[in-house]
Amino acid sequence: MCLVKDCWHVWRGVNMKAGESSGLQVRNLSVTFGRGRKAFQVIEDLSFDIAAGETLGLVGESGSGKSMTAAALMGLLPWGGRVSSGSVRLGETEMTRLSNAALRAVRGREIGMIFQNPLSSLNPSLTIVQQIAEPYCLYCGASISAARTHALKLLKEVGVPDAEKRLDDYPHQFSGGMRQRVMIAMALACNPRLLIADEPTTALDVINQAQILRLIQRLQKEQGMAVIFITHDLSLVAEYAHKVMVLYAGKTVEQGSAEDFFQAPRHPYSQALLNAIPRLMSVGKRLTDIDGLPPRPQEFPRGCRFAERCPAMTPECLTAYPERTGTDAHHFFCIHPVGGAA
Incomplete structure (x- = not known):
């Protein structure tokens, strides 16, 4: 008690208090x-x-x-x-x-x-x-x-x-x-x-x-x-x-409205997640997967944490974590985004 x-x-x-932002x-x-x-x-x-x-x-x-x-x-x-x-x-x-x-x-x-x-x-x-x-x-x-x-x-x-x-x-x-x-x-x-x-x-x-x-x-x-x-x-x-935030190895890789995320993903990891969804038109075909495994927290790299599994990886991806790119409504952290530079 x-x-x-x-x-x-x-x-x-x-x-x-009443009226306070919730x-x-x-x-x-x-x-x-x-x-x-x-x-x-x-x-x-x-x-x-x-x-x-x-x-x-x-x-x-x-x-x-x-x-x-x-x-x-x-x-x-x-x-x-x-x-x-x-x-x-x-x-x-x-x-x-x-x-x-x-x-x-x-x-x-x-x-x-x-x-x-x-x-x-x-x-x-x-x-x-x-x-x-x-x-x-x-x-x-x-x-x-x-x-x-x-x-x-x-x-x-x-x-x-x-x-x-x-x-x-x-x-x-x-x-x-x-x-x-x-x-x-x-x-x-x-x-x-x-x-x-x-x-x-x-x-x-x-x-x-x-x-x-x-x-x-x-x-x-x-x-x-x-x-x-x-x-x-x-x-x-x-x-x-209404909105989507994509996490990978403890960091945000992309964030924006659900509409933007599904229609125009910018980060390669976001695109890989969407490509892994089974589709009715793909009956009999092998499901798309993402090669490799995420890094353990004790082994997070200095650069992009998705780099080792990313098909667009270049040496510069390994040196530092990418800067935020895009707008407040839809932003991502990638040097080589899907669809080219913003």
Whole structure:
């Protein structure tokens, strides 16, 4: 109970004022693991904005830094990791300067997150209704009965069958797909200003996947919620994202509107990702892949990190990381962009 009271007290202190900007602004965010000579960066100089009501699609191969970026925004970095530089502003609140208690007050209320693995994210010793109702009681001041009603409503919205009967079940009594729905309900419980959806529909079939994403889209329109959508499925990005940021080995390689990204990608890595999408007209043909593997964080090169796998690589690509090229609306980091120099 002391923790709940402390969180409520801190939450009142960091609560945003009415009319305050609810967008997210990230500038030069870097994440470092280790200390001294053994320190290495896994995320370096990320900058992006998400306005209220916008969806940013965060894409890239496994290990590119997508989930680590989300963890840094939430203040949930693994042991040994820290935000070594940069700014993360949600409205007028500088997240990197908040104490742990203040961060706990913001998580769940201002920022909701759908984690990749619901089995390890749900508490096995608490019922489903307890896990959904707790943040609603804590941050919204609801009674236990009102929170239970709210939890039932959310479970129905995310498509849990027999929701009323399943409120008092435990996570192990749910399938993987049902646990994913519970995670989504928890993330949306307090109508957050920012929702970070890390592979939110991985365990769902195509029909239910569309149902969940449309629910998020509807709530986004109704509440002006900003969304970071992390996924490997570029078809979903094309349908639901307003903007796209492509990560490779912990750095941004391209960023712009979804329309620009899909119609005119400028970075060779972006083009390679798009070429790897299976197409109906290519039945019987070998799928396009990207040769090689991304570098490990301890072995990031000084130059372009994609150079060793890039068909357009020249010796100058290995000497320094490319400068930003393009406009604020669509920019990239490449010496030899697709389509020629800007």
